[in-house]
Amino acid sequence: MTNKLYYTDPFIYQWKTEITASENKNGTWEITLKDTAFYPEGGGQPCDLGTIDGIEVLAVRKEQDEVIHILNEKPNRTLVNCSLNKERRIEHTQHHSGQHLLSAVCVELYDIGTVSFHLSNDTATIDLNTPSLSRQQLLNIEARVNDYIYENRKINVFYINTNEASKYALRKVPSGHEQLRIVQIEGIEYNACGGTHVQTTSQIGLLKLMKTEKHRGHVRLFFSCGMRLLKDYSKKNEWVSSIANRLSSPPEKLPEKIEKLLSDNKEASQKYNALFEELSYEIAQKLLSEQEDGPFISTIFDQYSIKELEIIARNITNQSDKTVVFASTLENKILLLHNGTSPLHCGQIIKNHAAAFSGKGGGDAKKAQAFFSDIEQLKQFIEFVTTNLVQAEKIE
Structure with missing residues (x-):
């Protein structure tokens, strides 16, 4: 039976002892010691870790009165030096x-x-x-x-x-x-x-x-x-100090400073959204005039998010029955959207074809999105949709 040093002195971190048994099980060695300070997992407390003769202890468990130490390899000696991870203990x-x-x-x-x-x-x-x-x-x-x-x-x-x-x-x-x-x-x-x-x-x-x-x-x-x-x-003090330096504010004033930044950001966001609504209308008009022929309005954007592209797309579908196929290279996403008059089922297009281009996503009949890990495959998918699916995916 193992002499359990962790019961008598929880502050033992290094000791010498003898290996009393060893067995190879499924590629790891199960070692028992004459004396051990390695606490086995139990009572909500995780096991100790450390080394036996320099070999890392992977886990420790208790079986009846024995303490089993799990190692990747067997120590070469019977008399071994043991060391606990002191900080963990x-x-x-x-x-x-x-x-x-x-x-x-x-x-x-x-x-x-x-x-x-x-x-x-x-x-x-x-x-x-x-x-x-x-x-x-x-x-x-x-x-x-x-x-x-x-x-x-x-x-x-x-x-x-x-x-x-x-x-x-x-x-x-x-x-x-x-x-x-x-x-x-x-x-x-x-x-x-x-x-x-x-x-x-x-x-x-x-x-x-x-x-x-x-x-x-x-x-x-x-x-x-x-x-x-x-x-x-x-760790948190470093974060607070870093934020305080970035905001040129003493730490005690940070809550007040952050509240002001959030308020300013909300106001700026509202102004941006209002301006973008106006811009989106102009972009929609330009695309409608440039792409009069065919059932699609298709464009790849480098500067806008998919959320912003939906605003532009809504402006288009409010004025026409075309299906919008937009892509955002900021997010590597595409958007399919129409006003319900098109026979195309946007969600089925994504479901049936996006995976072939390493894309994944979903949606319903009138709106769907997909993400692509590779921008070239995203472009290939857009070309596939706009050239091959004019009547292919009907709304059921």
Whole structure:
């Protein structure tokens, strides 16, 4: 049976030990060690990663009392040097202890229990047994959690027999165990848990509630703490500083500055739309006069979006029964549109023929769009439509 160092000391990151067994399974090696600090995935906490004699550990899992380490190759020696990814372990340990404290405070303040805990490389969440949380509740929870962190309360780990569980205020007693591993935050809670934990609440670092989402009738609460929170703050501080420099504004004035920019942009957009309506009419008139013959008005535009091309096309179809075939090289898209008097089914044209030119899209009888990854094939598709499909695709 593996000696599990992560239970006795979560701050061991390097050690020497012996390989006790190895087996090749489906191209990877499953290794067991006499002693391991690699935590296997469980209880919402991901597994540790690192190296065994310089060989990358891909995953770690538990099988009964053994810890299985998955590697791409077998170490050459029996006595090996092991090394944990220290940053990953610390982040997981901080967040697991942070989750215990956060869940305890939700019960303390509002009698709201935790349904589940999820921890990944990017996020940490708890699902709470409540349909909603107010902004004030979130502020109160966050403040109380950080008060307990500042108080530097001890986090103790000890073992009890299952028949002793009633002596402790455990919210859940795991079944199928003769012994229980208890994690106690002094003066706050007892919890049966097999994860790695810090030694005092201050080692969790600051804890920040990030956002909430509704999830299957519960509230999913996202949080971050410790080293991961510092990295998140540093990244966002760089973004804020960069934006502030670009806008020549102190950071505290950014909300006001951005609101003004949005307002100015909305006003400019309204003016542009009004001017483009006038321009689109002139472009439509010009195209109608230049392409009087045939059932199509067809043009490739380099400067307009497909949304703008639809405005021009509507001006054309309001004045004629022609089918418009427009393309935007800005977006590598085409637009087929008519006023309903044409026998052509725009959507069926796209469905039946665009794929042959590496295009994809859809639409209905009177309007359809398609995207092409290659501009030359887009042009070939337009030529195909305007030369071969005058009566080919009838409206059903």
